Amino acid sequence: MFRRVQSLLFGLLVVASAWFMSSGLFRPAIALAPSESLAQAVQEIEQLDVLRSGLAATLKDATEPPTPETMQEVCKPVGMKAKQISQEHGWQVKQISRQYRNPEHAPTLLAEKKALAKFRANPDLMGFWEPETVADQSGTRYYRRINVEASCLACHGSKDSHPQFIQDRYPQDLAFGFQEGDLRGMYAVFMPDLEPNRVPAYTGVAN
C-alpha cells in the first residue's frame, strides 16, 4: 500500500515537473525529449508495474494450487506488454536486472549498469531520467526501480522453492534468492529526440 502511494506521488511529481519544463519557465541547456512523452512514459510504466503486481497477487491469493499455465502468467505478459508499448510510441522499453532470469534482460550499456548502481545505493529513489544516446540516436531515458514484494517470492525466493517449469526453462536463472523490499531491477524507457527535419518534403506532382 505504501509503495502504491509512493509510486503515485512520484508520478505526480514527474507530471508536475514535465508541466514546469513545458511552461517556458524552465530553459534546459540540453535538448530534452518532449515533456509529454516523459509524462506518458511514467504513466505507461506505472500501469505496467501494476499489471505485474496484480498478476502476482492473484496467484498468491489463488485457492487452487498453481499449474504451469497460471505460473507463466506473471512476468511473461509484462515483457510482451513492454514490447507493445515500444511499438506504439516508437520507444525502447526494457526490463533490466543484474540478477536476470531471461538473458534478454541483462544490463549491456554502461549507462544501464550505472543506473542500477544508483538505485542500489539510494533505496528511496523511485526513478529518474537523463539525456542519453542509444545506438547513435540521442534522446532521453527514463529509469524506474522495481522492488520485490511478498507475492514475488513464489518464483524469485529461495532456489529450492522454485517452480519446476522455471528450472526447466531458464537453466541459467539468476533471479532467485530475493527478499521482500530488495531491488529486483528496473524499467528503462528510451525516447529518441524528435528530429525537426523529419517531416518529409512534399514530393507530389502538380497537375
Ligand code: HEC
Ligand atoms: C509465477 C512466477 C513468477 C512470479 C510470481 C513473479 N515472477 Fe518475475 N519472472 C518470472 C519469469 C518466468 C520471468 C522471466 C520472464 C521472461 O522470460 O521474460 C520473470 C522475470 C522478471 C523480471 C525481468 C528480469 C528478468 O529477471 O528476466 C522482473 C523485473 C521480475 N520478474 C520481477 C518480478 C516482481 C517484482 C514480481 C512480484 C511482483 C515477480 N517478478 C513475480 C516469474 C515470476
